[in-house]
Amino acid sequence: MKSYTITVNGVAYDVTVEEGAGGAAAPAARPAAAPKAAPAPKAAPAPAAAPAAGGAAGAVKVTASVPGKVFKVEASVGQAVKAGDAIVILEAMKMEIPVVAPQDGTVASIDVAVGAAVENGDVLASLN
Numbered sequence: 001m002k003s004y005t006i007t008v009n010g011v012a013y014d015v016t017v018e019e020g021a022g023g024a025a026a027p028a029a030r031p032a033a034a035p036k037a038a039p040a041p042k043a044a045p046a047p048a049a050a051p052a053a054g055g056a057a058g059a060v061k062v063t064a065s066v067p068g069k070v071f072k073v074e075a076s077v078g079q080a081v082k083a084g085d086a087i088v089i090l091e092a093m094k095m096e097i098p099v100v101a102p103q104d105g106t107v108a109s110i111d112v113a114v115g116a117a118v119e120n121g122d123v124l125a126s127l128n
Contacts, residue, residue, distance in 0.1 A: 001016050001017065001018050001019065002016070002017050002019065003015070003016045003017075004016075004017065058105065058106075058107075058108030058109065058126035058127045058128040059126070059127075059128065060102060060103060060105060060126060060127040060128070061123045061125075061126050062087055062088070062099060062101065062102065062123070062124050062125040062126065062127065063099075063121050063122060063123055063124060064090060064099060064118045064119065064120055064121060064122045064124055065097070065099065065120065066090060066092045066097060066120055067092065067117075067118065067119045067120050068090040068091050068092030068093075068097065068117075068118060069090065069091045069092075069115065069116070069117055069118070070088060070089075070090060070091075070112045070113065070114050070115060070116045070118060070124075071089045071090060071091040071096055071114070072088070072089040072096075072114060073087075073088055073089075073110055073112070073113075073114060074086040074087055074088060074089060074098075075087045075088075075101075075107045075110070075125070076107065076110070077107050077108065077109060077110060078106065078107060079106070079107045080104075080105075080106050080107075081101040081104070081105060081106070081107060081127070082101065082104050083100075083101055083102065083103045083104055084100050084101065085100060085101045086098040086099070086100055087099055087100065087101055087107065087110075087124065087125050088110075088112065088124045088125060090118065099124055099125075101127060102127075103127070105127035105128055106127060106128045107125060107126075107127060108125075108126045108127055108128045109125060109126045110124070110125045111123050111124060111125055111126070112124050112125075
């Protein structure tokens with residue numbers, strides 16, 4: 001076994017990894033993600049914004065492809081977008097990852113706020 005100290009967002013985590021057992025690393029990383037989920041209360045404003053736009057939710061859902069944090073919202077409700085236009089920018093592993101429109105349309109709702117933690121598959125926005 002090898003022990004490592006990993007620092008994520010200024011919080012140090014002690015991680016022990018068994019050699020030759022790749023599956024052991026994943027459970028060790030999961031508890032480290034739990035404190036990262038603590039910013040979820042910051043995400044509380046996002047659901048408050050969702051009901052306001054919820055009535056205009058579109059048929060095409062735009063989902064997160066990776067877990068991370070909402071870094072920037074590029075589009076606004078009512079804005080016309082083309083396939084490939086960035087709607088939301090996610091930050092994951094210190095990289096900015098654009099989430100793009102899957103097809104041409106109009107933004108019907110933005111379901112997240114800047115700073116919100118999102119998981120893979122979470123709905124970020126919808127298009128008509």
